[in-house]
Amino acid sequence: MLIGLAYATxxxxxxxxxxxxxxxxxxxxxxxxxxxxxxxxxxxxxxAQRASIAGHWPLTNRYxxxxxxxxxxxxxxxxxxxxxxxxxAGPFVxxxxxxxASYAITRPAAEQNIYPLLPALRSPWLQVHVLSSxxxxxxxxxxxxxxxxxxxxxxxxxxxxxERNIERYVALGxxxxxxxxxxxxxxxxxxxxxxxxxxxxxxxxxVTWLGYLLILxxxxxxxxxxxxLAALAVAGLGIIFFSFxxxxxxxxxxxxxxxxxF
Amino acid sequence: xxxxxxxxxxxxxxxxxxLAALLIALVLIALVLASCFPQLTPVISDDPARxxxxxxxxxxxxxxxxxxxxxxxxxxxxxxxxxxxxxxxLLLLTLICxxxxxxxxxxxxxxxxxxxxxxxxxxxxxxxxLSPPPGIAVAPLIRETMQRRGFYVxxxxxxxxxxxxxxxxxxxxxxxxxxxxxxxxxxxxxxxxAFGGWQEEVIVPPAGAVTLRHASDLxxxxxxxxxxxxxxxxxxxxxxxxxxxxxxxxxxRHSIRVNHPASYAQVSxxxxxxxxxxxxxxxxxxxxxxxxxxxxxxxxVLLLFGSVLTIxxxxxxxxxxxxxDGTWQLAGHASRQAWEFEREFxxxxxxxxxxxxxxx
Numbered sequence: 001m002l003i004g005l006a007y008a009t010x011x012x013x014x015x016x017x018x019x020x021x022x023x024x025x026x027x028x029x030x031x032x033x034x035x036x037x038x039x040x041x042x043x044x045x046x047x048a049q050r051a052s053i054a055g056h057w058p059l060t061n062r063y064x065x066x067x068x069x070x071x072x073x074x075x076x077x078x079x080x081x082x083x084x085x086x087x088x089a090g091p092f093v094x095x096x097x098x099x100x101a102s103y104a105i106t107r108p109a110a111e112q113n114i115y116p117l118l119p120a121l122r123s124p125w126l127q128v129h130v131l132s133s134x135x136x137x138x139x140x141x142x143x144x145x146x147x148x149x150x151x152x153x154x155x156x157x158x159x160x161x162x163e164r165n166i167e168r169y170v171a172l173g174x175x176x177x178x179x180x181x182x183x184x185x186x187x188x189x190x191x192x193x194x195x196x197x198x199x200x201x202x203x204x205x206x207v208t209w210l211g212y213l214l215i216l217x218x219x220x221x222x223x224x225x226x227x228x229l230a231a232l233a234v235a236g237l238g239i240i241f242f243s244f245x246x247x248x249x250x251x252x253x254x255x256x257x258x259x260x261x262f
Numbered sequence: 263x264x265x266x267x268x269x270x271x272x273x274x275x276x277x278x279x280x281l282a283a284l285l286i287a288l289v290l291i292a293l294v295l296a297s298c299f300p301q302l303t304p305v306i307s308d309d310p311a312r313x314x315x316x317x318x319x320x321x322x323x324x325x326x327x328x329x330x331x332x333x334x335x336x337x338x339x340x341x342x343x344x345x346x347x348x349x350x351x352l353l354l355l356t357l358i359c360x361x362x363x364x365x366x367x368x369x370x371x372x373x374x375x376x377x378x379x380x381x382x383x384x385x386x387x388x389x390x391x392l393s394p395p396p397g398i399a400v401a402p403l404i405r406e407t408m409q410r411r412g413f414y415v416x417x418x419x420x421x422x423x424x425x426x427x428x429x430x431x432x433x434x435x436x437x438x439x440x441x442x443x444x445x446x447x448x449x450x451x452x453x454x455x456a457f458g459g460w461q462e463e464v465i466v467p468p469a470g471a472v473t474l475r476h477a478s479d480l481x482x483x484x485x486x487x488x489x490x491x492x493x494x495x496x497x498x499x500x501x502x503x504x505x506x507x508x509x510x511x512x513x514x515r516h517s518i519r520v521n522h523p524a525s526y527a528q529v530s531x532x533x534x535x536x537x538x539x540x541x542x543x544x545x546x547x548x549x550x551x552x553x554x555x556x557x558x559x560x561x562x563v564l565l566l567f568g569s570v571l572t573i574x575x576x577x578x579x580x581x582x583x584x585x586x587d588g589t590w591q592l593a594g595h596a597s598r599q600a601w602e603f604e605r606e607f608x609x610x611x612x613x614x615x616x617x618x619x620x621x622x
Binding site: 115125167181211257 | 280286287289296298323452455498500550558562574
């Protein structure tokens with residue numbers, strides 16, 4: 001119920017941001033920020049409740065991961081507003097969060113149920129690997145939301161800070177993506193006896209990492225500023241989405257072998 | 263143009279960021295392509311039964327095109343020139359970039375720089391002027407204020423007078439070097455793993471002993487196996503134990519669980535499966551010797567360390583000097599990742615202006 005409430009609050013927050021972008025009312029913007037914070041708090045409570053029932057961290061399937069991802073986007077967006085009070089980016093950043101939350105909510109009931117921890121997941125590296133992935137995805141998701149805002153431009157003019165913040169959040173997310181791969185490699189060595197096996201999930205995590213490494217190399221170049229940087233940030237999120245949702249589909253379609261059930 | 267000039271131009275071109283970006287993009291595209299086809303990995307090719315099954319699956323999916331796909335390398339992409347060539351070039355360029363940038367970044371970090379006033383003050387991205395009232399010692403005030411903000415402060419003499427130099431996170435310039443140094447180390451670890459390591463599946467019986475092909479002096483015997491369950495009956499854990507000995511040494515008893523391998527004489531043992539037979543439960547283990555793991559993970563840690571330094575602890579410098587007209591000129595410089603520096607610089611200027619204002 002807490003998760004459902006958080007989802008509804010996120011929708012209302014998003015609508016407030018969209019309305020504020022049109023009406024430009026300070027009180028509306030504050031309500032939107034407050035509702036985003038409420039979403040984060042409700043998600044925290046919901047995930048804590050889930051963890052309490054399950055007896056382990058809620059990081060074991062795509063439903064739980066998506067919730068943590070949304071939580072990260074909500075928290076990051078609130079912090080973004082603290083340093084850059086340009087609330088007109090809210091519809092776009094929270095739009096990304098809404099997309100991920102909608103994916104989570106539409107998961108089959110079997111995936112939303114709480115199960116005891118599988119033997120393969122009984123490792124402290126579960127927390128390190130999955131949380132660092134969620135943090136990285138969250139920060140890169142915020143960058144992508146800002147990228148969408150920059151691409152759509154009018155009528156929501158955001159000023160010069162948007163490009164700087166796109167680059168900032170891509171950069172902040174990059175070390176977390178690195179930690180996710182590093183911790184995954186250590187865990188793989190402990191579980192399967194090899195730290196890298198070109199498993200399709202591993203390959204796409206490397207594709208994601210290379211995508212953001214590419215953005216960090218291109219961002220300082222003048223001809224890659226502006227709409228191009230914004231497009232790169234959005235493309236980076238596209239890679240993340242494919243890695244998260246598309247890889248299982250690819251495994252089924254191409255009949256690939258994968259040790260990652262995630 | 264002489265040969266030396268040409269070689270110099272080529273050398274500088276090889277260290278360009280846009281060339282590195284192009285190769286990163288090529289490697290990325292190659293990996294995306296590789297993920298679209300079932301790959302023939304050494305694990306499959308080393309097992310005749312698995313290899314037959316793999317080919318049967320590929321031929322049922324791609325028909326006569328399967329042989330063509332194999333011939334052009336799309337089914338063994340990770341060992342094909344399509345991936346190895348751009349990856350190799352990228353590694354080479356990373357090394358060249360490291361060699362090119364090392365001296366400058368080292369000097370910037372550890373060298374006692376004598377700032378060129380024209381560059382530092384006239385071309386500063388952030389600048390301000392203070393108009394202190396006469397009789398106030400401005401330089402000590404600036405020094406104290408900067409030190410409170412976490413800057414390392416010193417004064418330098420120049421032809422135009424004293425320059426106060428405040429620097430923060432100077433050592434993090436080395437983060438870039440750490441990032442790039444990690445790449446050849448990672449390659450070294452991967453090569454050690456690929457050419458110096460081995461893996462072998464072994465089935466340990468409940469009674470009797472087996473040896474490893476790769477390490478024939480290691481004997482595994484007397485396997486025991488248990489499944490731990492949750493109250494609802496689902497599996498909580500798999501636990502196995504076996505005796506392990508070598509040469510004339512007394513065998514030791516070792517336990518294995520998923521995610522908790524056993525180690526003996528630099529060989530690690532991982533739980534792979536179990537088979538129930540009339541003689542008891544046979545435990546399948548994976549024995550692995552990997553000399554490259556430590557180096558590869560160390561490279562990963564170095565890469566992570568360098569990224570965190572560069573991005574989360576961005577270096578910044580602030581310079582201050584008195585001008586002939588009695589004002590003080592401030593200049594701020596910071597790396598791209600100093601996201602809040604502009605705001606901090608403005609706050610610093612405001613704070614100094616306030617402190618320099620005589621109180622009534």
